[in-house]
Amino acid sequence: MKIVQITDLHLGPPGERVFGLDPWMRLEACIANVNLNHADADLVVFTGDLAHNGEEAAYVELRMRLQELKAPFRLLIGNHDDRATFRRIFPQAPVDDAGFVQSRIQTAAGNLIFLDTNEPGTHAGRLCAARRTWLEDALGANPGPAFLFMHHPPLSLHLAPMDAIRLRDAEALGEILSRHGEVRHIFFGHVHRPIAGNWRGIPFSCLRGTNHQVWLDFTAESEIPCSLEPPAYAVAFIQPEQVVVHTHDFLDASPKYAYDPDLSSDEQVKLV
Ligand SMILES: [Fe+2]
Numbered sequence: 001m002k003i004v005q006i007t008d009l010h011l012g013p014p015g016e017r018v019f020g021l022d023p024w025m026r027l028e029a030c031i032a033n034v035n036l037n038h039a040d041a042d043l044v045v046f047t048g049d050l051a052h053n054g055e056e057a058a059y060v061e062l063r064m065r066l067q068e069l070k071a072p073f074r075l076l077i078g079n080h081d082d083r084a085t086f087r088r089i090f091p092q093a094p095v096d097d098a099g100f101v102q103s104r105i106q107t108a109a110g111n112l113i114f115l116d117t118n119e120p121g122t123h124a125g126r127l128c129a130a131r132r133t134w135l136e137d138a139l140g141a142n143p144g145p146a147f148l149f150m151h152h153p154p155l156s157l158h159l160a161p162m163d164a165i166r167l168r169d170a171e172a173l174g175e176i177l178s179r180h181g182e183v184r185h186i187f188f189g190h191v192h193r194p195i196a197g198n199w200r201g202i203p204f205s206c207l208r209g210t211n212h213q214v215w216l217d218f219t220a221e222s223e224i225p226c227s228l229e230p231p232a233y234a235v236a237f238i239q240p241e242q243v244v245v246h247t248h249d250f251l252d253a254s255p256k257y258a259y260d261p262d263l264s265s266d267e268q269v270k271l272v
Contacts, residue, residue, distance in 0.1 A: 001109040005234040007047040007189030008209025013057035023211040033250040041071040047189035048078025048151030059089035078151035079123040110145030117152040125152025125167035139180040148186045155199040161224040208232040
């Protein structure tokens, strides 16, 4: 199974720049690149912060732009989104019984579970008792392999300003995942940086957003060190025996060439 992850679009109303960048141009380039190279994806997952400030106009335009995407998609919300506005503009987006933007898809490779960690009034994430109960049921519905998609990271990433707004309730989440015992990977956004590792033995990965990024600075204490590093999307190959996650800087325009051992390195680069 092939899954594309796109995250942290931070879309404002059409035409509005965010941190000096055009998030709509970037989304358009991202969708075009995914269509060109990964139209065969089983699913494209947008892991939250679709809008920069939960603007209705951003969701309306996004709904239109997503018609261009060839692969099926699933939308998650993040701390910059507004759940009520999102649900009004995307009435078909699946939600749980309590109205949280949570859902699951049973596939041959396992149970794909999409969580809603948005909490109004804070940039930190929450997975309240109602959401955790839903998750327990979703995991319990199938004892096989499961893969989680969510906006907030549940662990400290050694980036103090981001750690301050990570998922609360992480301990309770961890206990649920440990009880299930077959969660194979957690995909999250929020951090605007490529990071991989494992949490309580469960592998995780995240990546840069499509607009602005977070700079690698382990000394920053309270202010988030932002940057205009290039945007990326991720491509995950999920199989029974392995999970492989690639990231692709889709706006990168550096020279490409095919390796030819019969030519010197200088000669190869001249072919560009
Ligand atoms: Fe974000």
